[in-house]
Every structure is written in C-alpha cells, then in structure tokens.
Amino acid sequence: MKGTWRLKLRMLLTSVLMFTIVYFLIMLIGWYMGVSSWRLYAGVSIVIVFLQYWFGPSLVKRSMNVRPLSEAEAPHIHQMVQELADAAGIPKPEIGLSEINIPNAFAYGRSSKSGHIAITRPILGLLDRDELKAVLGHEMGHIKHNDMIVTAAVSVIPMICYYIALSFMFSGDSRNGGGIIIGILGYLFYLIGQLLVLFISRTREYYADEASVEFGNRPAALVSALYKLSYGAATCSKETINDLNCNRAFFVNDINNAKNDVVDFQQIDFDGDGRISDEELRTLANSNVKISKKNGIMEVFSTHPDSLKRVKRLAELEN
Secondary structure (H helix, E strand, C coil): CCCHHHHHHHHHHHHHHHHHHHHHHHHHHHHHCCCCCHHHHHHHHHHHHHHHHHHHHHHHHHHCCEEECCCCCCHHHHHHHHHHHHHHCCCCCEEEEECCCCCCEEEEECCCCCEEEEEEHHHCCCCCHHHHHHHHHHHHHHHHHCHHHHHHHHHHHHHHHHHHHHHHHCCCCCCCCHHHHHHHHHHHHHHHHHHHHHHHHHHHHHHHHHHHHHCCCCHHHHHHHHHHHHHHHHCCCHHHHHHCHHHHHHECCCHHHHHHHHHHHHHHCCCCCCCCCHHHHHHHHCCCCCCCHHHHHHHHCCCCCCHHHHHHHHHHHHC
16 A cells, blocks of 8 residues: 555554553552562553454454345345455455444454454435445455554554543542642543544545545445535534444444534535545545634544545545
8 A cells, every 4th residue: 555654654653652651640549658679560551452453353342233145135235345355466355244323434453464443224215326335345445554453452552541530530549749740630631632642543534535436436435425414413413423423433434423413514515415526536535625723623522534634535545
C-alpha cells in the first residue's frame, strides 16, 4: 500500500507513548506501595497490553454479538470479500453477521492473517452492491494495515489510567498526598490517552478509505455509503447509540455524530436523491471546502474525521 509508512509510524509512536504512560503510572504505584523493581513494572505493563492484544478480538466479537455468516447465507458477500482480499494480497477474512440494530460494518482481529469482517443486519438492503463493496473494501483496508489490533490494544490504556485515578483520588489513604498526586496524574494521563486514541482512530480512517479505492471501488460509492449509513444511524434511538458508544471507533463512521454528518452530506447531494454520484463528487473535488471552527474543535474529540474533510479527500481520488 502506497504511503502507509506514515500510518505505521504514527501507530508505532502512539503505542510507545501509551506504553510509557502506563509504565510510568505503574512505577508510581510501586513506589507508593514500597515496591522498587523495574522488572516488575515492565512485566505488569507488558502483561496488560498483551492481554488486550490476545483477548481484544474475542471481546469485540462478544460485545458486538457477532456470529459466523456462511457462504450459503450470503454468497454475494463472500464473493465480494474474496475479490477484495485478492486485490489486497491477504487471506480472505472470516465474515460475520452482527446482530445489532444499526447499519454499519467493522473489522477486528490480531493481524491481516487472522482478520474478521462483520456487517450488521440493518446494512443488508440499505446499500447497493457497489456501496456495500466499497464499505467492505474500507474494512479490508483496516485488516491490510493491521491497524485494528493497535487501536484495540492502546484503547484500553486510558481506561486503566481512569480506574487508577478513581482508586487513588478517593481511596482515603493520602500518605502525605502521594495517593492524590497519583490520582491526579492518572486522570491527566487518561485525558491525554483518550486524545491519542482518537487521533490514531481518525488517521486510520483516511488510509482505509484510500485502500478501498485502491482495491477497485469508486470513491463516490464509498461516499454514498457513508451518507446512507449516517442517515441510518441518525434515525436510531438514543439508547441504541449509547449502547454502542464504547465500540464506535470500529465502525465506518462515527455514529455519535450521524445527524451532523447527514447535514454535511446533504450539502453535496445536489439533486437530493439520497446518494452521491460520481458527478457530484467531481464537483466537490473542484471546489473549496471550509470547515467551521466548531466542527474543527469537535473533530478533535471524534473517532472519525470530519465528514466534509473525509469526503473532500475521496473526491480528490475521483479525478
């Protein structure tokens, strides 16, 4: 894949920084409790990351209620995934059906050799063949880049920092203020970690979009799919969205921001037919797109790039 060295470098630097954060916190806890072995700190840190790496895919599968989707049930989907895997030069991923009530798709697994692609039931019938294949191509890009396991591994670290912060800030055992300091640092590292996870999540989406196009899909088909998926998420109940909030980084689009994304897509849906054509996307490619300051700030706290910025990049691939 051309240009993926930047993605790999960012994932590596993010992983190193996150590992350093958790190591530093565990070292402080050890100092606070009178344990001074750096080998213990390193061992505990490695075990935490390894457990997330090893059990992460199983946790995703269970939390997203995924079951195997046989070739007899959906031969057209298996055919599309096989074609995309051949284009990507990786083994065909396992295909699953996620029984959750929101139209979307996601990838998970430990590596490109053991990847999984899951589609949710509501996506069936919502997208046409080209749109569905473009979405599957996007997920194949995540597997090709091995970015899903990095995201899964580093995303647990902010939560560890958060629980450390809660434990020490309200433990009632200050020991000259040492516990409170660890708690404050834990919360600070939690905030920093969350921003880093969101940053790497947004970055990988751009590369997965480009991969889908490299695998032979039309940029307009992917944009049109994102439009429909955003509309589908916008019509879901708030309870459904909240139930899936912790896993939203795995989806093709940010389900939390779906209503705003629909408004953005409607601006480039010039004929109002609910999809984005090749001509509409070419028109966008030759125009200036300005992102408001509000949207720019909100993007920092989003798992996915701003929809107009994302579509603009895909529009430039149309030419």
